[in-house]
Amino acid sequence: MAFYCNANHHGVKYKLIINTTLVVVLSLLSSLPRGDAADDNLLGASFIFGDSLVDAGNNNYLSTLSKADSTPNGIDFKASGGKPTGRFTNGRTIGDIVGEELGIPNYATPFLAPNATGKAILYGVNYASGGGGILNATGRIFVNRLGMDVQVDYFNITRKQIDKLLGASSARDYIQKKSIFSITVGSNDFLNNYLLPIISIGARITQNADSFTDDMITHLRNQLTRLYQLDGRKFVVGNVGPIGCIPYQKTINQLNENECVDLADKLARQYNAKLKDLLTQLGENLPGSTFVYANVYDLVLELITNYKKYGFNTASKACCGNGGQYAGIIPCGPSSSLCDDRDKHVFWDPYHPSEAANVLLAKQLLDGDTKYISPMNLRQLRSA
Ligand SMILES: *[C@@H]1O[C@H](CO)[C@@H](O)[C@H](O)[C@H]1NC(C)=O
Numbered sequence: 001m002a003f004y005c006n007a008n009h010h011g012v013k014y015k016l017i018i019n020t021t022l023v024v025v026l027s028l029l030s031s032l033p034r035g036d037a038a039d040d041n042l043l044g045a046s047f048i049f050g051d052s053l054v055d056a057g058n059n060n061y062l063s064t065l066s067k068a069d070s071t072p073n074g075i076d077f078k079a080s081g082g083k084p085t086g087r088f089t090n091g092r093t094i095g096d097i098v099g100e101e102l103g104i105p106n107y108a109t110p111f112l113a114p115n116a117t118g119k120a121i122l123y124g125v126n127y128a129s130g131g132g133g134i135l136n137a138t139g140r141i142f143v144n145r146l147g148m149d150v151q152v153d154y155f156n157i158t159r160k161q162i163d164k165l166l167g168a169s170s171a172r173d174y175i176q177k178k179s180i181f182s183i184t185v186g187s188n189d190f191l192n193n194y195l196l197p198i199i200s201i202g203a204r205i206t207q208n209a210d211s212f213t214d215d216m217i218t219h220l221r222n223q224l225t226r227l228y229q230l231d232g233r234k235f236v237v238g239n240v241g242p243i244g245c246i247p248y249q250k251t252i253n254q255l256n257e258n259e260c261v262d263l264a265d266k267l268a269r270q271y272n273a274k275l276k277d278l279l280t281q282l283g284e285n286l287p288g289s290t291f292v293y294a295n296v297y298d299l300v301l302e303l304i305t306n307y308k309k310y311g312f313n314t315a316s317k318a319c320c321g322n323g324g325q326y327a328g329i330i331p332c333g334p335s336s337s338l339c340d341d342r343d344k345h346v347f348w349d350p351y352h353p354s355e356a357a358n359v360l361l362a363k364q365l366l367d368g369d370t371k372y373i374s375p376m377n378l379r380q381l382r383s384a
């Protein structure tokens with residue numbers, strides 16, 4: 001309004017400014033999400049929480065030992081022209097692929113990136129951090145990382161920014177109806193906490209596996225409930241994959257190609273059973289919420305067991321890495337050996353799936369049946 005009044009006082013410029021204003025207003029109407037959640041112009045948001053499986057670059061802004069900011073990480077990531085972005089894989093993460101398939105523009109921007117401001121956040125924000133876990137102590141060996149408690153604190157900041165952008169009531173509607181909250185976490189609580197030889201031996205002596213996984217569930221319940229209090233309604237939570245079968249574990253335990261580490265997989269399965277119960281309880285207790293359980297464990301195990309069926313040549317050897325029989329000791333970096341056939345490897349590096357594997361995993365989460373994603377798949381969750 002002030003703009004128009006000013007224009008009135010400047011006779012000659014009046015028309016020009018009105019025209020410019022109209023153009024600006026028209027282009028705002030056609031391209032900007034508006035404060036009306038029923039409007040199809042609001043395409044929906046993807047808020048991504050978790051660890052290095054879905055980190056899209058947050059750790060680039062931390063002083064941490066857990067980083068994927070050097071080549072050849074990202075070599076197949078088209079949006080960056082093959083330059084590293086901080087993603088711990090050669091291309092897109094599962095979070096990227098799912099967002100693309102659901103028609104959400106841009107990949108959710110890393111919370112710590114300077115451009116995570118303005119309307120970009122209306123399409124989602126990524127809080128995930130390599131080395132992060134459910135428990136605060138997880139990932140201490142990396143010095144810095146964002147654990148889940150901190151990631152939820154950060155969403156609380158985003159939440160207030162969305163209020164400012166859309167107004168309180170539209171913001172609430174948008175977050176409740178058009179936003180998907182995905183949580184991919186838990187592996188580090190085992191790999192970089194409970195199972196670490198020296199650092200957590202104390203914890204393992206004082207705490208058995210059952211009470212450790214109970215602890216994880218208690219903290220996750222609190223974290224998910226906080227997201228619900230901040231208007232999250234549509235959740236998908238991944239269980240922990242077969243961490244005993246990754247190249248790192250196979251290498252350090254000197255296993256045969258088709259063997260996995262029992263203890264690690266047993267811990268994952270124990271946690272996963274409790275997670276499934278937790279999500280059922282939360283869905284029943286928090287009105288209007290939907291909690292989807294993503295059975296990453298069975299999905300990845302299927303890929304590993306029947307890798308040939310899916311067009312892979314190996315499910316034991318890392319494409320990028322060094323050390324031992326499966327290149328599974330030293331993380332991927334400029335001096336690593338690099339395979340030629342990246343899309344024929346289930347694993348990109350000692351810990352993380354390749355983009356080719358991520359595409360297959362994402363496809364099942366989007367369109368699969370209840371064996372892998374229940375009680376509904378992500379396409380159904382989106383329109384629920
Ligand atoms: C923001 O910057 C990051 C790099 O830190 C980039 O990956 C991302 O695509 C940018 N997002 C937007 C919406 O411009």
Ligand SMILES: *[C@@H]1O[C@H](CO)[C@@H](O)[C@H](O)[C@H]1NC(C)=O
Nearest residue numbers: 135136137147149150153219
């Ligand atoms: C975890 O750390 C965060 C930030 O450092 C803190 O706010 C939170 O209370 C801690 N959680 C627990 C359970 O100690």
Ligand SMILES: *[C@@H]1O[C@H](CO)[C@@H](O)[C@H](O)[C@H]1NC(C)=O
Nearest residue numbers: 152153156225226227229230
């Ligand atoms: C979000 O932040 C506000 C303070 O700005 C605090 O009062 C509130 O408890 C926080 N909510 C959650 C769920 O952490």
